[in-house]
């Protein structure tokens with residue numbers, strides 16, 4: 001695009017606004033519950049290790065990563081990485097995030113289909129995410145077929161963002177169950193855990209809406225183009 005299309009804003013605005021709100025909510029809620037200590041004092045790393053051991057996942061390592069909000073489970077190397085505040089923290093936030101990441105390791109153990117699908121399409125999504133829009137732009141000048149192939153390739157990004165939703169919601173569900181059955185969370189501490197996990201989940205919903213908005217814009221633009 002050599003000019004800015006104001007129509008793009010119309011399609012992008014809902015996702016962008018929700019993403020902005022979700023990001024600020026994660027910051028506020030995570031910070032708030034980082035200050036609330038657990039009655040049963042355990043760090044995020046201890047909680048993750050306990051859950052993994054109880055589930056027969058002794059081979060999954062729990063490591064500290066320096067990147068802020070870089071908490072994740074790596075299904076390829078079977079490593080659970082936690083950021084410093086989560087790894088060393090004794091807080092509600094640390095418990096929620098650590099248990100959520102352990103939930104991903106449990107999904108992996110049980111061959112949870114959406115996680116497998118998400119892991120398998122990652123390479124294609126990484127390519128399609130930037131090659132797709134390029135082919136679309138080139139296609140506008142060269143051929144409509146090329147443009148539509150570009151849209152289809154970008155569609156992988158949308159599929160990825162949609163498959164991510166059940167993966168994330170399920171990991172949080174497992175986290176809640178584990179935290180209460182293992183007696184890590186007691187009393188009304190679960191209210192805080194819920195707020196932390198829901199705030200994180202909203203960022204994934206926002207990402208999906210952003211991807212859908214972008215795809216809808218591409219389709220709309222191409223349909224308009226073919227009418228000329």
Ligand SMILES: [Zn+2]
Pocket residue numbers: 100101104167168171
């Ligand atoms: Zn997750």
